Amino acid sequence: MITESPLITQLADASTPAASLRHILDLTPSELNDWVVARGWPKFRAGQLQKWLFHRRVTSFEQMSDLPKPMREQLATEFQLFAAEVESHQVASDRTEKLLLKLGNGETTECVLMREPNRVTVCISTQVGCAMGCVFCASGMLGLKRNLSPGEILEQLLRLQTLLGLDERITNIVVMGIGEPLANLPAVLQVLAAASSPEGLGIGARHITVSTVGLPARIREFAHTGKQYNLAISLHAPNNTLRDKLVPVNDKIGVEAILDAADEYFEVTGRRVTFEYVLLAQVNDEPQHAQQLAQLLRGRCAHVNLIPMNGVSLLPYHEPAAPRTQQFVAILEQAGIPASVRKRKGADIDAACGQLRLKHEKS
């Protein structure tokens, strides 16, 4: 069952953007400090402001009640708190929630909130569209328009946070929405710093996962942040011939270069790398593909996350039958490669990456 939440009106009202103003979430903590001091306010006001932004789930500067009224007015004159509008808010029967956010110029992006008994995971987007062109992905169908700014990415986290009950908090972040995160690495690093710092959302780096199609130089750069973020590599094929077809950007990279960079990521961070593999019926789900994948990952500290294809009506790919998926898992496990099948969340809404945006853009 899909429902439009009553919160949509409240969120939309709170988010009417004043296009010429800066996004306050684009500022780093030190830029926020500088602004406070430059306007003649004591430094501690910057700390209060941070708390309101990240911890108190407000939707306007006016609600920041322990800041002096003139300061709140200055903030509202110079900044936007939320720059996007909620175009659509879907709630699935498993309480997965998805927002389609309308940015300036009518562009849109998506973010998702997923609830499990002991965790609340949010999935965020990093670009408007995507240039990688994976053939099974709705997000790449319309190409890349631009990178999202740090503020536009952080806004997704904070908007999703406003959907939570008072007894709930975000425990995990997956950067797996629309776009290739490592193609927008400076913005992503600023967002993750805010998400993982105690003054920000306070989510431990080990609870944050960045998913990439596999850009070796950027993986190496990401390895050297000094943080233990998790890395997930969207492999989807066990050889270059097949991967070139499914992930076209692969013909300029190659599986070997990606695995070398993944090895370095593990060596530097000590974090086991996850390899994601979308299972497409009769395309990459043959037993021989599982055997090749096992061969590729043998001896590596790796985990395979199998994702049965989530139907996108415009694409000619399908989910394999359950026994076929189980056979794939069994082959990997027999070869000593840990593997799991991703549980589908929000099956009754357009929760697969880019589906809601695609539907909106097409209409």
Ligand code: SF4
């Ligand atoms: S799967 Fe990811 S990298 Fe590939 S086109 Fe979609 S959003 Fe881009």
